[in-house]
Amino acid sequence: MLRTAWDGPLAPAEPRQAGLYAETMNVHSTDLRAALARIVGEPHVLDVPASSPYNHDATIAGGLRGQARLAVRPGSTAEVSEVVKALYALGVPIVPRGGGSGLAGGAVPSPGSVVCSLERMTAVRELSPRTWRMEVEAGLSTAHVHRLARENGLLFPPDPGASEQSQIGGNVATNAGGPHAFKYGATRDWVTGIEAVIAGGEIVRLGGACRKDVGGYDLRALLIGSEGTLGVITAVSLRLIPAPRAAVALVAFLEDQARGCEAILDVLACGIVPAAVDFLDAFTLRCAAGGYPGEVPQQARFALLIEVDGEGEEVRAQQRELREVLDDRCVLLDQPTPRELWRWRDGINGVVAGVRGGKVGEDVVVPVERLADLLEGFAAIASAGGLDSCAWGHGADGNVHANVLMDPGSERDRRAVGRVGDELLDLVVRMGGAISGEHGLGLIKSGQLSRQWGAAALRLHAQAKQMFDPQGLFNPGKKLP
Ligand SMILES: Cc1cc2nc3c(=O)[nH]c(=O)nc-3n(C[C@H](O)[C@H](O)[C@H](O)COP(=O)(O)OP(=O)(O)OC[C@H]3O[C@@H](n4cnc5c(N)ncnc54)[C@H](O)[C@@H]3O)c2cc1C
Structure with missing residues (x-):
């Protein structure tokens, strides 16, 4: 079952990881701290209590939390090199960390690891x-x-x-x-x-x-x-x-999902290359309607968020052509500014997460002509699991952020979320899709590549890891089993 939700610290599950954990615990924390402080300076070696932001990324919305031993904030490549050298010599796992906005648990630290945060390296x-x-x-x-x-x-x-x-x-x-x-x-x-x-x-x-x-x-x-x-x-x-000299946005509100997915295919077929063709399903639209810079029509059950950019006249011509493709199948074809559109779109993840207190999002992709089938299949799987679900994503790429809403404190929800994730990935692979379109596998889908790839490809993958990281100390337990 997928590790889609946690409410506690990660326990060392795999024997290899358990061994690693025991080994690194033998390195005395005071010695480790002193060694790191000599490299980066005392203020840049931090304790990581359970509640620390260094223990989670954006998957905290589903309750996923790690268990780092320390966080270190190097200020230069030379310092990163010295930090890695020291940790590698001691056999301590290293978790590189960016802004912690990841949605796959990639930056969620494994037990006993040291988080290496790049936040000071902004030159x-x-x-x-x-x-x-x-x-x-x-x-x-x-x-x-x-x-x-x-x-x-x-x-x-x-x-x-x-x-x-x-x-x-x-x-x-x-x-x-x-x-x-x-x-x-x-x-x-x-x-x-x-x-x-x-x-x-x-x-x-x-x-x-x-x-x-x-x-x-x-x-x-x-x-x-x-x-x-x-x-x-x-x-x-x-x-x-x-930078393109001009850009315009269009929002097409449609009465149903099937019509919306068909409209995406027709937009592609008309030969224009829009900069973006995103979509929101009915549930997402309902949650996000309050923040829309305009009126969301009552009967709308699907929305297409389109932008075209380029030279001024070219953009106006493309806009006219898109209007012709979309006009008579929409309940409303609106035209916010691109800025208004993306500000609204960027807030949707947070709005949806607030509906039941938590959510777990899968990021999957299918050939674009299978988008309608995937959305329908996902809704059916989630509903059979007794969970509310919604989806949005990058429609023309066939990339779906499939979200199930959950109460992070509910054991029943957590179990159901794992089952829904499993079934969804099966469905995606049967449709010729990929188990991640852009968020990565991180911790939540670690080891799941075998659903999609054959033995030879997996072997090369494992060998690449071995080549770069022979001791398996970079972000253990992520991506690979
Ligand atoms: C509201 C919201 C919207 C989002 N929208 C999108 C979207 O449209 N498209 C999309 O692709 N993603 C999206 N994401 C996910 C996320 O923002 C991206 O995955 C982003 O690239 C993660 O960057 P980060 O710096 O926050 O990385 P982190 O979360 O800190 O880390 C992510 C992974 O990268 C590794 N890592 C980070 N920095 C380094 C480094 N310097 N060296 C080596 N490894 C490193 C970590 O170990 C971890 O495995 C969204 C997230 C949120 C919360």
């Missing part, structure tokens, strides 16, 4: 508007990266929802997507170089400022989406593009 090493690129340290917030690009007439397109909280290193480590991934791709498509600290504290540079580089195996690609299991990303080189 902008290079910003070159003329050549459309920047190099920044991993701890810079995603929103800051966006602002820097924007102030210079440029765009860094990946836009995961919690951009004020998440860090660019965390985005790279999860290969974050977001609404605009449909047109512009996910974080992976914008990273030309990575600096990271790997086993034993060695600093490795993979790629750099060049836009093309094909000489070696693509080791950089392995670190992208590695969820802290291969090393600590300390800096990234990013590719930017000139």
Whole structure:
């Protein structure tokens, strides 16, 4: 069963992890603290009580909490290197941490681990508007990266929802997507170089400022989406593009889900490449209606959130064409500003989490023509489990955030949530889909890749981990079984 909800500290479940835990406990905490303080300075080695934010990420909405021993906040790549060297020598697990906005429990610390938080590493090493690129340290917030690009007439397109909280290193480590991934791709498509600290504290540079580089195996690609299991990303080189001159948003409110999913396919078929085509199902729409910058029609049961961007005239022409595709099947075709639209959209996760006090979200993806079947199947699975559910996501990518609402204090809910998650992943794989579209596997789906991948692919995957992290000390228990 999936580890979709916890209300207590993580217990060392696997024998290998249990061994690791016992071993690291032999390292006396005072010695460990002193060793780390010598590297980063006393104020940057922190105790991590159960309630500490370092013990959880955004999966706290489902009750998931870890059990770190200490948190350390290095201020430079050299310090990260020394920290990893010391921890690796002592056999202590290391949990790289960005902004803690992850939705897969990737930054939730395993028992006895040391959290390595990148929050102090926010330097902008290079910003070159003329050549459309920047190099920044991993701890810079995603929103800051966006602002820097924007102030210079440029765009860094990946836009995961919690951009004020998440860090660019965390985005790279999860290969974050977001609404605009449909047109512009996910974080992976914008990273030309990575600096990271790997086993034993060695600093490795993979790629750099060049836009093309094909000489070696693509080791950089392995670190992208590695969820802290291969090393600590300390800096990234990013590719930017000139900001589009114009953007318009459309919100199509429809009477039912089937019609809404059909409309997504028709939008794709008309040949326009919208920057984003997100959707909200009926339950989500009901919860979020109060925050909409306008009137949500009573009879609306599905909404499409569309943005087109580009040159002024081109955008107006695309808007006209989209109106023609959507007009006669909608109960309302509204036009908030893109800013109003995404501010509303970004608040939805929090609004839904508040309905029953907690929620657990799965992030799955299917070929876009199976979207309607997936939404229907998910609602049926959740309802059979006695749980309220809702879904929203990046419709044109077939990427669904499938959420079940729960009371984090209810044992019954927690068991039901695990079963619903299991059945949902089975369904997704049967539809030719993937078990995570953008949040990663983290802790909640650790080891689940075998549902989707064959033995040979899994073996190569395990060998890549072994190659970067022979002692298995980077974020143990995440991603891999
Ligand atoms: C309201 C809300 C909306 C969201 N919307 C989206 C969305 O649209 N698209 C999307 O993809 N995600 C979304 N997310 C999820 C989350 O914001 C992303 O996964 C984000 O990339 C996590 O970044 P972080 O810095 O917070 O990482 P954390 O949560 O701190 O860590 C995530 C993982 O990355 C690893 N990690 C972090 N930093 C480093 C580093 N420097 N080196 C190595 N490993 C590291 C951690 O060990 C962990 O496994 C959303 C989350 C919330 C709460």
